[in-house]
Amino acid sequence: MQVAGSFFFTDPFGEALMVNTTQPTANLAPATAVKAIQDERLREVSLLTKIMRRPELGALAGLVLVTIFFLSTADASMFTLAGIMNILSPASQLGILAIAAALLMIGGEFDLSIGSMVAFTGLVFGGFITLSGWPLLVAIAATFVVAAVLGGINGQMVIRTRLPSFIVTLAFLFILRGLSLVGLKWATGGSTQMRGIGDQAGEGLIRELFSGVAFEGVFSWLAAHDVIAKFPNGTPTVTGVPISIVWFILFALAATWLLLRTRAGNWIFAAGGDANAARNSGVPVDRVKTALFMLTAAAAALVAILTVLDAGSTDARRGFQKEFEAIIAAVIGGCLLTGGYGSAIGAFFGAIIFGMVSIGLTYTRFDSDWFQVFLGAMLLLAVLFNNFIRRKVTGER
Amino acid sequence: MKSFITGLAAAAALTLAVAVPAAAQQNTRIIVVSHGQANDPFWSVVKNGVAAGGQDMKVQVDYRAPETFDMVAMAQLIDAAVNQKPAGLIVSIPDSSALGPSIQKAVAAGIPVISMNSGSDVSKKLGALLHVGQDEIEAGRIAGAKLKELGGKVGLCVNQEVGNVSLDLRCKGFGEGFGGKVTVLPVTNDPADIRAKVKAAVAADASIDTILALGAGTAGEPSVAAVKEAGKTGAIRVATFDMSAGFLKSVASGEAVFAIDQQQYLQGYLPVVFLANYAKYGLMPGGNVPSGPNLITKEKAAQVIDLSAKGIR
Numbered sequence: 001m002q003v004a005g006s007f008f009f010t011d012p013f014g015e016a017l018m019v020n021t022t023q024p025t026a027n028l029a030p031a032t033a034v035k036a037i038q039d040e041r042l043r044e045v046s047l048l049t050k051i052m053r054r055p056e057l058g059a060l061a062g063l064v065l066v067t068i069f070f071l072s073t074a075d076a077s078m079f080t081l082a083g084i085m086n087i088l089s090p091a092s093q094l095g096i097l098a099i100a101a102a103l104l105m106i107g108g109e110f111d112l113s114i115g116s117m118v119a120f121t122g123l124v125f126g127g128f129i130t131l132s133g134w135p136l137l138v139a140i141a142a143t144f145v146v147a148a149v150l151g152g153i154n155g156q157m158v159i160r161t162r163l164p165s166f167i168v169t170l171a172f173l174f175i176l177r178g179l180s181l182v183g184l185k186w187a188t189g190g191s192t193q194m195r196g197i198g199d200q201a202g203e204g205l206i207r208e209l210f211s212g213v214a215f216e217g218v219f220s221w222l223a224a225h226d227v228i229a230k231f232p233n234g235t236p237t238v239t240g241v242p243i244s245i246v247w248f249i250l251f252a253l254a255a256t257w258l259l260l261r262t263r264a265g266n267w268i269f270a271a272g273g274d275a276n277a278a279r280n281s282g283v284p285v286d287r288v289k290t291a292l293f294m295l296t297a298a299a300a301a302l303v304a305i306l307t308v309l310d311a312g313s314t315d316a317r318r319g320f321q322k323e324f325e326a327i328i329a330a331v332i333g334g335c336l337l338t339g340g341y342g343s344a345i346g347a348f349f350g351a352i353i354f355g356m357v358s359i360g361l362t363y364t365r366f367d368s369d370w371f372q373v374f375l376g377a378m379l380l381l382a383v384l385f386n387n388f389i390r391r392k393v394t395g396e397r
Numbered sequence: 398m399k400s401f402i403t404g405l406a407a408a409a410a411l412t413l414a415v416a417v418p419a420a421a422q423q424n425t426r427i428i429v430v431s432h433g434q435a436n437d438p439f440w441s442v443v444k445n446g447v448a449a450g451g452q453d454m455k456v457q458v459d460y461r462a463p464e465t466f467d468m469v470a471m472a473q474l475i476d477a478a479v480n481q482k483p484a485g486l487i488v489s490i491p492d493s494s495a496l497g498p499s500i501q502k503a504v505a506a507g508i509p510v511i512s513m514n515s516g517s518d519v520s521k522k523l524g525a526l527l528h529v530g531q532d533e534i535e536a537g538r539i540a541g542a543k544l545k546e547l548g549g550k551v552g553l554c555v556n557q558e559v560g561n562v563s564l565d566l567r568c569k570g571f572g573e574g575f576g577g578k579v580t581v582l583p584v585t586n587d588p589a590d591i592r593a594k595v596k597a598a599v600a601a602d603a604s605i606d607t608i609l610a611l612g613a614g615t616a617g618e619p620s621v622a623a624v625k626e627a628g629k630t631g632a633i634r635v636a637t638f639d640m641s642a643g644f645l646k647s648v649a650s651g652e653a654v655f656a657i658d659q660q661q662y663l664q665g666y667l668p669v670v671f672l673a674n675y676a677k678y679g680l681m682p683g684g685n686v687p688s689g690p691n692l693i694t695k696e697k698a699a700q701v702i703d704l705s706a707k708g709i710r
Contacts, residue, residue, distance in 0.1 A: 075481050077480045077481045077482070078477075078480070080480065082476075082479075082480045083477075083480050086473060086476045086477050086480055089473055089476075090469075090470060090473050093469065181559060181583060190565070190569075190581070191562065191565050192556075192559045192560045192561070192562075192565060192583070193492060193560055193561075193562050193565070195492075195493075195494050196494070197494075198494060231505050231506045231507065232506070232507045233505055233507070235505060237480075237506070307469050310469075311468060311469060311472070311492070311494055311495035312494035312495065312497075313468075313492055313494035313495050315468065315492065315559075315560035316559045316560045316583075317465065317466045317467065317468075317559065317560040318467075318468075318469070320465045320466070320467060321465060358470070359473060359474070359477050362459075362461045362474055362477045362478070363477060363480075363481065365459070367460075368435060368459075368460050368461050368462060369435045371435070371464065372464055375464070
C-alpha cells in the first residue's frame with residue numbers, strides 16, 4: 001500500500017485522493033480502515049490497466065509516432081548506430097535537466113533558472129580549473145556545492161516569500177545569465193568565451209567519469225569483428241557511448257526509484273498535490289521543495305561539467321533556453337503543470353523525443369528555415385498524441 | 398477514435414509524399430553547418446550564396462544551423478552531417494575547442510572539409526582544406542584606423558553575438574587601430590534591445606563620438622536609429638561590420654560613415670564551388686581565400702544597395 005505510488009489511483013477524483021494514497025500508511029491508517037472492503041481505492045485492477053495508467057505511456061507513444069515520422073522521411077543513416085548516438089547526446093544533456101525539472105514539477109514548483117545555471121556553473125567550474133588550478137575532483141565537488149547553494153537560495157526565497165516559483169526563478173534566469181557574462185569577461189580579461197579548460201583538467205579516472213565515451217573496449221572489439229561500421233582509416237564510426245548518455249540513464253533510473261520506492265518520493269507527490277494536506281499529514285513540505293530546487297541546480301551543474309569537459313570551453317550562451325526545453329520535455333513526459341502528477345521515466349522519453357526532433361530534421365530534406373516550425377509542430381503533435389492516449393486509457397479529465 | 402485514425406493515416410500519406418524527393422537523391426551532396434541563425438540577415442546572404450553555388454554546380458546542398466548560438470548543439474549537427482557521408486562539408490568555426498573533435502571526425506571519415514567565416518586561425522590544424530573568410534582582427538584594425546582618421550577619439554563596440562571569439566577579435570582589432578578609448582557593449586540580436594541599449598550608452602557617456610557595430614542588420618541599423626533619437630547624427634560616427642540595405646541607405650545619406658563588407662555571399666558560394674570541383678576533378682585552390690574586407694563608403698554605397706536588398710551583398 002505505502003509503496004504503490006499514486007499512479008494506480010489516478011481517477012476522476014483528482015489529486016486530493018492521490019495525496020492521501022501516497023502517504024505513509026501510518027499517517028492515513030484510520031481514514032481508510034473504517035470504510036474497508038467496498039472502498040473503490042482497494043479495488044483490484046488488471047495488470048494491463050495498471051500499465052496503461054502510467055503517466056509515461058503517452059510519452060512512449062509519442063516517441064513511437066516521431067520515430068515513424070523520421071523512418072519515412074529521413075536519410076537512412078539517422079537510424080544507424082552512429083545516428084542514434086547522435087540523437088541521444090543532445091537528448092541526454094537535455095534529459096538530465098528534464099528529469100530534475102520533472103521531479104520539481106511533481107513537487108509543485110518550477111525552476112526557470114536552469115538554463116542560465118548551466119552557463120553560470122560552467123563558468124564557476126571553468127574558473128576553479130583554470131584560475132584556481134584545483135584538481136578536477138575538488139573542482140567538480142566545489143561546483144556542485146555552489147550549485148546546491150544557489151538552488152537552496154531559490155527554494156528558500158520561494159518558500160519564505162510565498163511568491164510563485166515562476167517569478168522568483170525567472171529573476172534568477174536573468175541574474176545568472178548576466179553574472180555568467182560579467183564573470184567570463186572578468187576571468188578571461190574581456191573575452192566572452194573561456195577556453196583551455198579541457199587541457200587544464202588533466203587525465204585520469206575522474207575525467208573519464210565526466211567526459212568522453214564509455215565502453216570503448218566493447219566498441220573497438222565490435223568494430224574489429226565488423227559488427228559495427230568503420231571509417232576508411234579503420235577507426236569505428238562510434239568509439240563508445242558518450243558518457244552523458246550513461247549519466248542520463250542512471251539518473252532516470254535513480255529518480256524513478258526515488259519517486260516510486262521511497263518515502264521521499266511519496267513526499268514529493270504529496271507536496272505537489274496539495275501542500276496543506278501534506279503538511280497536515282506530517283510531510284516536511286518546505287524541506288522537500290528546497291531539496292528539489294537544490295537537485296535541479298545540481299543537475300544543471302552536472303550538465304555544465306559534462307559539456308564543458310567535452311567541449312573544452314564554455315561561453316556566455318551555454319544552456320540558452322534549456323529551461324523551456326526541459327519543462328517541455330517533462331510535460332511531454334506526462335507531468336502536469338499543476339504539480340502532484342508525473343514521472344521521471346516520462347521525462348526521459350520526452351527528452352529523447354526532443355533530441356530526435358531537433359537532430360532528426362537535419363537528416364531530412366526540409367529547408368532549415370522551416371526548422372523551428374517543424375520543431376514546434378512535432379512537439380505539439382507529440383503532446384496532443386500523448387494527451388489523447390492518456391485520456392483514452394485512463395478516462396481521466 | 399475513428400477520426401483520429403483517419404488523421405493519422407492522412408499524416409502518414411503526407412509524410413510519404415514528402416519522402417519522395419529524398420528518394421530521388423543526386424549523388425553529390427554538400428552539407429553546410431554554420432552557427433548563423435536563419436533569422437539573421439547576414440546569414441541569409443551566406444545561405445543564398447550556398448544555394449546559388451549548388452545551382453551553378455548542379456550539386457545538392459543542405460544548409461544547417463542551430464536555432465540559437467549554441468556550440469554544443471552545433472557540434473551535434475556536424476556529427477549528424479558526418480553520419481550522412483556527404484561529398485563535402487562546409488563549417489564555420491566560432492569555437493574551436495567545442496567544434497574541433499567533430500570536425501576532426503569528419504576529416505577522419507574521409508569527408509573533405511572547408512571552413513568559412515570564422516576560424517581562420519584553427520582551420521588548417523583541424524584538417525580543413527582551406528578557409529574562406531575575413532581576418533577579423535585585421536579588418537577591425539583597418540576599420541579602427543579609418544575611424545581614427547575621421548576624427549574619432551572615444552569608441553563604443555556593439556557586440557550582438559556574445560560568446561563568439563571572432564567578434565571579440567573585431568572589437569580588439571578596432572581598439573588597436575583606433576588608438577583611443579574603446580568600450581564593448583554586449584547586446585542580444587534583438588534590434589529593439591540594441592536600440593535601447595545604445596541610446597542609454599550614448600546618454601550615459603557624452604564623450605562617445607564613434608560607434609562600431611559588429612553586424613549591419615542586427616546591430617548597425619538600430620545603432621544608427623539610436624544615435625538619431627539621441628539627436629547626435631553626425632556628431633557620432635557610426636560604422637558597422639557587414640552590410641544590410643537599411644544601413645547602406647544610412648551610409649548613402651550620411652547618417653553612417655561606412656560598412657565593412659566581408660562579402661559573405663562568397664563564403665557560401667565559393668566553398669560549394671570548390672568542393673563540387675574537388676568531388677568531380679580533385680581540384681582545390683592552394684591556400685586560404687580572403688573574402689574581405691571591402692570598406693563601403695558613401696561613394697560606393699548606392700551601387701551596393703540594390704544587391705543588398707536582393708540578399709547578395
